Amino acid sequence: MVDVSTSIDLSGIRAAHSRIRPYIHRTPVLTSARLNEASGGSLFFKCENFQKIGAFKARGATNAVLVLDDATAQRGVATHSSGNHGAAVARAAKLRGIPAHIVMPSNSAKVKVRSVESYGADIAFCEPTEQAREDKCAEVIKKTGATLIHSFENEHVIAGQGTAAMELVEDIPHLDVIMCPVGGGGLLSGTAIAAKSMRRSIKVIAVEPANADDAAESFRAGRRIVTEKKFTIADGLRTNIGEPNFAIVQRFVDDIVTVSEEAIVASMRTIWETMKIVIEPSAAVPYAAIIEKKVALDGKRVGIILTGGNVDLDALPWSYSPDR
Amino acid sequence: MVDVSTSIDLSGIRAAHSRIRPYIHRTPVLTSARLNEASGGSLFFKCENFQKIGAFKARGATNAVLVLDDATAQRGVATHSSGNHGAAVARAAKLRGIPAHIVMPSNSAKVKVRSVESYGADIAFCEPTEQAREDKCAEVIKKTGATLIHSFENEHVIAGQGTAAMELVEDIPHLDVIMCPVGGGGLLSGTAIAAKSMRRSIKVIAVEPANADDAAESFRAGRRIVTEKKFTIADGLRTNIGEPNFAIVQRFVDDIVTVSEEAIVASMRTIWETMKIVIEPSAAVPYAAIIEKKVALDGKRVGIILTGGNVDLDALPWSYSPDR
Numbered sequence: 001m002v003d004v005s006t007s008i009d010l011s012g013i014r015a016a017h018s019r020i021r022p023y024i025h026r027t028p029v030l031t032s033a034r035l036n037e038a039s040g041g042s043l044f045f046k047c048e049n050f051q052k053i054g055a056f057k058a059r060g061a062t063n064a065v066l067v068l069d070d071a072t073a074q075r076g077v078a079t080h081s082s083g084n085h086g087a088a089v090a091r092a093a094k095l096r097g098i099p100a101h102i103v104m105p106s107n108s109a110k111v112k113v114r115s116v117e118s119y120g121a122d123i124a125f126c127e128p129t130e131q132a133r134e135d136k137c138a139e140v141i142k143k144t145g146a147t148l149i150h151s152f153e154n155e156h157v158i159a160g161q162g163t164a165a166m167e168l169v170e171d172i173p174h175l176d177v178i179m180c181p182v183g184g185g186g187l188l189s190g191t192a193i194a195a196k197s198m199r200r201s202i203k204v205i206a207v208e209p210a211n212a213d214d215a216a217e218s219f220r221a222g223r224r225i226v227t228e229k230k231f232t233i234a235d236g237l238r239t240n241i242g243e244p245n246f247a248i249v250q251r252f253v254d255d256i257v258t259v260s261e262e263a264i265v266a267s268m269r270t271i272w273e274t275m276k277i278v279i280e281p282s283a284a285v286p287y288a289a290i291i292e293k294k295v296a297l298d299g300k301r302v303g304i305i306l307t308g309g310n311v312d313l314d315a316l317p318w319s320y321s322p323d324r
Numbered sequence: 325m326v327d328v329s330t331s332i333d334l335s336g337i338r339a340a341h342s343r344i345r346p347y348i349h350r351t352p353v354l355t356s357a358r359l360n361e362a363s364g365g366s367l368f369f370k371c372e373n374f375q376k377i378g379a380f381k382a383r384g385a386t387n388a389v390l391v392l393d394d395a396t397a398q399r400g401v402a403t404h405s406s407g408n409h410g411a412a413v414a415r416a417a418k419l420r421g422i423p424a425h426i427v428m429p430s431n432s433a434k435v436k437v438r439s440v441e442s443y444g445a446d447i448a449f450c451e452p453t454e455q456a457r458e459d460k461c462a463e464v465i466k467k468t469g470a471t472l473i474h475s476f477e478n479e480h481v482i483a484g485q486g487t488a489a490m491e492l493v494e495d496i497p498h499l500d501v502i503m504c505p506v507g508g509g510g511l512l513s514g515t516a517i518a519a520k521s522m523r524r525s526i527k528v529i530a531v532e533p534a535n536a537d538d539a540a541e542s543f544r545a546g547r548r549i550v551t552e553k554k555f556t557i558a559d560g561l562r563t564n565i566g567e568p569n570f571a572i573v574q575r576f577v578d579d580i581v582t583v584s585e586e587a588i589v590a591s592m593r594t595i596w597e598t599m600k601i602v603i604e605p606s607a608a609v610p611y612a613a614i615i616e617k618k619v620a621l622d623g624k625r626v627g628i629i630l631t632g633g634n635v636d637l638d639a640l641p642w643s644y645s646p647d648r
Contacts, residue, residue, distance in 0.1 A: 028352070049600045269637060276373045276633035278600040309600035313593060318637060 041297030049309025061088035063160030090121035152186030162190025185245025236282035365621030373633025385412035387484030476510030486514025509569025560606035
């Protein structure tokens with residue numbers, strides 16, 4: 001693998017943006033007087049829940065699929081994903097008119113399966129383990145000659161994800177802080193490169209569920225640690241941070257803080273009720289850090305990437321909260 | 325009462341807009357490629373769910389409170405409301421620094437009571453009947469000398485509500501149709517005056533729950549009919565249409581169609597899932613008419629006022645749907 005920690009820079013992110021611009025939304029940035037008052041800062045929410053396929057993942061996948069040369073592209077693309085990345089790859093392949101093979105765990109949410117199907121992708125189900133996903137995906141690739149579009153360990157995916165922060169820093173001048181969640185680290189590494197390159201003084205703060213805190217642990221230890229995961233409602237963030245992603249994080253990220261499950265649910269509910277927008281649990285993770293006062297905001301201008309809005313309306317987390 | 329059916333015109337709506345502009349949001353207009361495809365039209369959603377207090381009601385109440393002369397205003401304002409209008413009057417009174425007395429039925433949703441309280445209003449609870457509300461409100465007014473700000477039978481409220489359509493017609497050229505729900509008819513009458521005055525060719529179509537179809541019945545009969553109401557999930561639309569409002573409707577509205585409860589819930593869910601925004605059941609009523617093909621859209625440009633986003637996240641309508 002290319003050492004993407006040094007191969008991606010702002011010009012690569014700008015090139016990704018030019019490539020994908022016709023196929024994605026330049027999502028709006030929303031503010032809330034009430035949340036500013038509650039937090040003591042000025043918050044700018046980059047609404048990737050309004051993005052194509054309902055999540056920022058459309059950016060990286062579209063870039064990675066469009067960048068392939070024609071001969072390679074014709075053999076198709078493949079990935080494994082239980083969530084938004086699968087839909088994003090399926091959609092990008094449809095845009096390019098090439099086959100997509102999406103490996104999904106057999107316990108994937110129906111809504112996610114339907115979303116991948118709606119783009120005409122070929123779905124291969126597998127056991128719901130990381131190993132089974134990788135094995136099945138390797139098998140599909142061997143059979144079809146498709147190119148793997150990994151959801152975060154891929155320089156073009158990272159560059160594509162970085163375009164959200166690029167737009168945010170362009171649209172909102174003088175940001176002091178930019179915050180996003182971290183799972184595999186695709187979004188975080190792209191965000192960090194874009195933000196630090198465009199505005200040297202900006203602080204990049206990642207937020208991770210305490211129940212899946214491998215990135216925070218790794219950041220503190222100075223080396224990549226793979227941890228056992230407890231359950232987290234933020235299903236997009238259960239992944240271990242990728243190797244190239246962690247290398248970028250070490251260079252460009254200022255801090256990684258963790259939040260409780262309770263704060264994630266409270267954050268999600270507050271954003272729904274106050275801002276009247278639908279976000280998924282993973283997207284609520286940065287504001288959860290503000291609720292738990294894990295970051296000092298006092299008057300700061302803070303950009304927050306709301307990563308997605310794909311949520312099962314029949315299984316909302318507060319339906320199970322003990323205080324009902 | 326002034327014959328508001330002839331006293332309100334576009335210049336009154338423009339005056340209302342100038343008066344309230346510093347205190348309300350010019351709400352965004354959102355579109356959805358997916359809903360356009362599903363409907364066969366080009367839909368433009370005016371997002372009053374993002375409005376102050378979470379509903380268009382902030383417009384009319386603010387106008388009606390700000391227009392009072394100082395001596396009158398100092399004696400305070402009063403209204404009866406189980407919902408958004410109460411919060412809107414409370415907020416407007418706070419802006420002006422005058423007392424607000426809000427009569428609320430004893431079974432009002434807690435979230436609505438908290439909202440009114442948060443603006444420092446005085447709340448008087450009453451039995452949950454129309455008569456009890458009016459009696460209690462009259463009593464409060466007699467005691468305090470406050471001015472009644474009726475939620476729809478008030479020319480300044482109507483003019484204020486009309487500013488949403490005014491902005492929509494300004495922002496989106498060449499609309500063929502404008503749609504909004506109808507309950508008491510404050511929004512509908514303001515919308516109809518604004519839209520028809522600004523664009524003579526526009527069709528104004530109101531939508532009403534079939535379970536509370538007095539406006540549709542009245543419209544067909546050519547005279548105001550007060551009907552017995554069945555339950556509707558669209559709690560903002562349970563009211564009978566007001567007298568002055570109906571007079572305006574007869575002059576300016578092209579059609580009133582009705583929709584089923586099932587379609588309202590399906591519409592609400594579709595808008596949440598597709599557009600990633602939180603709207604309340606009443607706001608879902610116009611799109612329900614599109615789902616049920618009560619309006620012919622074929623290629624038309626259709627403005628839809630999404631009236632509000634205040635919803636109890638612990639009691640979402642699909643949680644009780646039989647097909648779960």
